[in-house]
Amino acid sequence: MKVHVHVSLKPGVLDPQGRAIHHALEGLGFTGVNDVRAGRLIELDVDDAVSDAALEEMCSKLLANMVIENFRIEKVGEKETA
């Protein structure tokens, strides 16, 4: 099973990286961009037997820093069988 873990900064936490990207977009002449927040996508390939609880634990123990980040788990499809 393929799992995408989306890690993003919590609302209210300043994101210097997002702000720099925002400035760069404006520098390229793009208008109408109100805000940019940069996050991280982690792709996992896990056995189907891995429980949701285990996935949550992976996220809270390592993949995200719960002081500053939130995570969202997205299952993107079953593992292809030959």
Add this chain to the structure above:
Amino acid sequence: MGFRAAVITFPGSNCDRDMAVAIETVAGVAPLRVWHGDADLPDQLDFIALPGGFSYGDYLRSGAMAARSPVMQSVVKAAQRGVPVLGVCNGFQVLTEAGLLPGALMRNAGQNFICRNVALNVINNQSLFTSAYDAGQQISIPVAHHDGNYYANDTVLDQLEGEGRVVLRYAENVNGSRRDIAGIINEAGNVLGMMPHPERAIEHVHGGADGRALFESAVRSAVVSA
């Protein structure tokens, strides 16, 4: 009985030798060197230092991988027993990732890597790491980091300030740290995390020796409690 210290080296640590030399210079005894993969620490330690650098290439987040390495389980246990632990720069990041100190260290607000001397105010000189400084003393110590922007929520910050756990503040906020925080201690007072590098300011040939008193404080405290 000498000062029995250990310096932990992770893959990617690069201030471990400076830290070891600083400790030896001040304490007169060379510290033990411990590799990240060692599950056990030497017995009867007076002091543990987590040095600066880029452990595990800063993969995932600064300090995140090191905080989960075998030796850190032992460091956490030692800290809980009351052994003094100093984390400098990447060592501070490791301490927050390991849950020994609250908050997190984020990318500098200005996005740049900052490498220069900064003025710091000693806010709490009652800690075992700062007793050789005067209260309110201004000192100059080098910083060298990309991720030194201290973040914690208001509740945590109020608690840190209320309990005298903000030990060092930037006199000029170089990296966006909330409330100018440069160094904090844990509730028990035996774990200090700080972004500036005291081990780089031990002798006047370094351009300043304001870091020396931090190690003198720790050595003095170990003698008193022995």
